[in-house]
Amino acid sequence: MSENRWLATGNFFTSYKAEQRIFLTHVDRLIFVCFLALLFAWPLVFQVSNKYMLVIDSILIAIIAVYGLNLLTGFAGLISIGHAAFVGVGAYSVATFARILGGDHMLLTHYWPLMIIIAGCVGAVFGAIVGLPSLRLRHLYLVIATLSFQMIFQWTINFSRFYDQGQSIAIGRVFWFTGKVVRKQHYFFWYYVILVFAVILGFTVRNLLRTKQGRSLVAVRDNDRAADAMGIHPGFTKVYAFALSGFYAGVAGALHAYLWRGVGFESFTLHHSISYLAMAIVGGLGTLVGSIVGPVAILMLDLQVENLAEFVGHYLTAIGDVATALRPLSFGLVIVLFLMFEPRGIANWWRIIRTYFKLWPFRY
Amino acid sequence: MKKKQGTIILVALSFLLVLGFSTQTLAGETYKMGLSLAITGPTSDAGNPYSKGAEDYVRYVNDEKLLGDDKLVCFIRDDAYKTENTKRNLEDFLDEEIVFYLNYSTGSTMALKQDFEEEKIPVLPASFHAGNLIDSNYIFLPIASYSSQAVGLAEYVAANHKGSGKPKVALFLHPSAFGRGPLGDVKKAIDVGLGIELVEVVEHGKDLDNTAMLKRLKSKGVQYVISQTVQPPVATMLKGAQSLGMIASTYGEAGKITFLGCHYAGGPDLVGLAGSAAENYYWTTSYKLMTAKGPGTEAQFALAKRYGRDDKLANSPNYTNGIMVVQVAVEAMRRAKTKGKKITRANLYEEMLAMNGYNAYYPLTTVGPVTFSKTDREGVDTLQLYVAKGGVFYGVGLPFVSEYVKKIK
Numbered sequence: 017m018s019e020n021r022w023l024a025t026g027n028f029f030t031s032y033k034a035e036q037r038i039f040l041t042h043v044d045r046l047i048f049v050c051f052l053a054l055l056f057a058w059p060l061v062f063q064v065s066n067k068y069m070l071v072i073d074s075i076l077i078a079i080i081a082v083y084g085l086n087l088l089t090g091f092a093g094l095i096s097i098g099h100a101a102f103v104g105v106g107a108y109s110v111a112t113f114a115r116i117l118g119g120d121h122m123l124l125t126h127y128w129p130l131m132i133i134i135a136g137c138v139g140a141v142f143g144a145i146v147g148l149p150s151l152r153l154r155h156l157y158l159v160i161a162t163l164s165f166q167m168i169f170q171w172t173i174n175f176s177r178f179y180d181q182g183q184s185i186a187i188g189r190v191f192w193f194t195g196k197v198v199r200k201q202h203y204f205f206w207y208y209v210i211l212v213f214a215v216i217l218g219f220t221v222r223n224l225l226r227t228k229q230g231r232s233l234v235a236v237r238d239n240d241r242a243a244d245a246m247g248i249h250p251g252f253t254k255v256y257a258f259a260l261s262g263f264y265a266g267v268a269g270a271l272h273a274y275l276w277r278g279v280g281f282e283s284f285t286l287h288h289s290i291s292y293l294a295m296a297i298v299g300g301l302g303t304l305v306g307s308i309v310g311p312v313a314i315l316m317l318d319l320q321v322e323n324l325a326e327f328v329g330h331y332l333t334a335i336g337d338v339a340t341a342l343r344p345l346s347f348g349l350v351i352v353l354f355l356m357f358e359p360r361g362i363a364n365w366w367r368i369i370r371t372y373f374k375l376w377p378f379r380y
Numbered sequence: 381m382k383k384k385q386g387t388i389i390l391v392a393l394s395f396l397l398v399l400g401f402s403t404q405t406l407a408g409e410t411y412k413m414g415l416s417l418a419i420t421g422p423t424s425d426a427g428n429p430y431s432k433g434a435e436d437y438v439r440y441v442n443d444e445k446l447l448g449d450d451k452l453v454c455f456i457r458d459d460a461y462k463t464e465n466t467k468r469n470l471e472d473f474l475d476e477e478i479v480f481y482l483n484y485s486t487g488s489t490m491a492l493k494q495d496f497e498e499e500k501i502p503v504l505p506a507s508f509h510a511g512n513l514i515d516s517n518y519i520f521l522p523i524a525s526y527s528s529q530a531v532g533l534a535e536y537v538a539a540n541h542k543g544s545g546k547p548k549v550a551l552f553l554h555p556s557a558f559g560r561g562p563l564g565d566v567k568k569a570i571d572v573g574l575g576i577e578l579v580e581v582v583e584h585g586k587d588l589d590n591t592a593m594l595k596r597l598k599s600k601g602v603q604y605v606i607s608q609t610v611q612p613p614v615a616t617m618l619k620g621a622q623s624l625g626m627i628a629s630t631y632g633e634a635g636k637i638t639f640l641g642c643h644y645a646g647g648p649d650l651v652g653l654a655g656s657a658a659e660n661y662y663w664t665t666s667y668k669l670m671t672a673k674g675p676g677t678e679a680q681f682a683l684a685k686r687y688g689r690d691d692k693l694a695n696s697p698n699y700t701n702g703i704m705v706v707q708v709a710v711e712a713m714r715r716a717k718t719k720g721k722k723i724t725r726a727n728l729y730e731e732m733l734a735m736n737g738y739n740a741y742y743p744l745t746t747v748g749p750v751t752f753s754k755t756d757r758e759g760v761d762t763l764q765l766y767v768a769k770g771g772v773f774y775g776v777g778l779p780f781v782s783e784y785v786k787k788i789k
Binding site: 065066067070071074174180181182183184186199203276277278280282283322325326328329339340342343 | 419420421424428457458460462463464465467468469471472474475487490491493494495498499511555556557560
């Protein structure tokens with residue numbers, strides 16, 4: 017690392033510790049702080065309708081869920097197509113309390129941060145259980161195991177009387193120091209709550225990757241036998257990756273339940289699992305930035321295609337089926353194009369831009 | 381001179397100001413409604429004509445000044461049959477300060493129930509699921525619930541069965557709350573004396589072949605199958621039954637199966653999907669069909685023609701459905717206006733609840749009056765049975781009201 021922590025124009029690391037810094041230069045730190053301040057301040061300046069606040073909140077929840085999936089698939093190399101089921105486990109953990117105690121029970125409305133943490137822990141337990149087959153299975157076989165979990169989850173919820181056969185289970189409005197969070201404040205309030213969770217959990221991912229436990233995930237992904245030879249337990253690491261991923265998903269699920277004020281089966285289907293995977297791929301597998309930009313890109317694209325499909329469906333009724341097909345078509349096309357032309361995802365564009373400015377004004 | 385000029389300008393400005401205000405008064409008020417439904421995605425075959433029905437009737441209300449100088453605006457948004465999109469649309473509508481809301485699917489109606497309660501907004505969904513009314517005060521079903529329809533069909537089966545013993549019936553249900561809704565009520569009706577034997581309840585999947593299921597039903601002696609689902613699975617089942625030679629050519633024909641269905645499990649679109657296999661299919665709804673000539677159907681046809689719709693759309697019961705829900709909302713507005721009330725959610729809700737007895741509403745698009753009260757939020761209680769003959773549905777007998785539904789309520 018260069019002596020000047022403000023104007024580093026290349027990599028001059030003199031120790032592993034220096035290389036593992038969260039912010040390599042003070043400029044990095046400053047940009048991040050400004051960005052964070054912007055994220056916290058903009059809703060106070062700009063008035064956004066509830067509709068769009070709901071979209072933004074949903075994107076933040078997807079970011080938390082994709083953190084988890086990226087830890088599992090991007091860092092540990094374990095492909096999961098049952099991630100929506102883990103998110104569902106978190107949401108249904110809150111719903112279980114709602115079914116037993118009532119949606120307006122104090123535990124749900126006043127102690128909601130505790131509920132969110134509990135939901136994360138339940139997600140982690142389920143993650144660890146589903147991760148057990150990873151001790152014996154790899155690659156496509158493991159994918160099928162996660163798919164099985166998705167199917168079991170869907171079937172259980174859809175046919176369980178306790179969960180009202182997948183119909184929406186209501187969650188009451190929460191309370192804050194200022195009293196009940198009413199409709200006008202709802203999305204605004206949850207924006208800040210979800211943002212705080214997203215920032216803390218993002219830092220957790222970043223810090224995790226600086227620890228032995230985090231590096232062991234990458235080691236197992238790259239070569240589990242080599243990792244084993246270095247004293248890393250591959251089996252434990254894989255199960256622990258699933259548990260960690262389940263925790264993130266569980267937190268995302270609980271936030272989803274509170275944001276939407278209800279839990280319904282249709283938000284946690286296989287389609288959603290594939291969407292999460294697409295977000296991770298488009299964003300960039302194995303990168304923290306990818307976990308953030310992937311959900312933003314996919315969900316914004318989704319919204320635009322939805323508007324286009326609505327226009328086509330409404331005014332060009334003769335080709336109504338084309339309107340219906342627009343969403344899956346564009347979704348599939350984006351994934352294929354990224355896999356073909358930019359397998360490292362949007363995060364790679366960010367890396368290129370950063371590298372350019374890092375070396376600027378020199379070319380290399 | 382300057383003073384005079386100033387006075388003239390002042391008078392002219394005052395005049396313009398007064399004129400501006402009076403023009404505003406003459407232009408009347410604008411009442412906003414919202415409709416979120418599946419224009420694309422699953423069930424868009426029903427949602428599309430439904431949206432056109434609502435859209436055309438709103439245009440008609442404004443063109444014909446049915447609300448005087450006041451204007452009706454109905455925001456129509458696609459939700460692609462996803463509750464998350466419906467919620468987003470609803471939030472958008474609420475920001476627009478709508479006074480009446482039209483919803484679509486069972487899932488979203490159930491999920492948004494608490495929002496409707498909080499906002500105290502009257503809601504008419506396209507879903508006739510009886511469960512919509514539980515723990516809710518603001519949801520009104522336009523016509524008889526799926527439960528009432530299924531029990532009504534079962535009653536018809538019991539009353540018109542020609543063979544000896546109780547008729548053996550199977551239910552063919554959609555694997556969701558929408559499909560399962562009537563099951564409990566049919567069982568309750570049997571418990572209080574409805575003379576049918578419920579042999580099997582089938583929740584269909586996405587099978588393209590129902591041979592095994594049909595053979596099983598046949599081996600169990602099933603004589604009637606009542607469907608509560610959407611048209612495509614019914615069409616698949618009917619085609620399978622036709623190829624196996626199982627469809628009764630007359631009602632209750634011995635050794636064959638007579639197929640019957642509730643509102644969304646039948647209608648002209650089913651004929652398009654199933655072709656000749658839909659022949660002799662019995663179907664119930666509270667809406668008038670275009671084959672039943674009368675003032676209601678003629679008006680519907682004229683409306684479709686006026687706004688340049690094709691014949692397929694004009695004849696669709698879902699087009700009727702869309703017209704009817706706006707008719708009810710407009711009627712509530714009209715009544716509130718007549719009484720000199722402001723058009724607010726609360727006043728419209730009051731008017732909806734008062735739609736009974738002598739104040740019942742006859743929209744002409746249905747086979748009976750729309751009646752609502754504090755204790756009854758199912759609109760048209762009357763049902764009409766239709767049968768497909770030569771590719772067209774015709775009315776069978778007179779409209780009826782299910783007796784057993786009253787007993788089990």
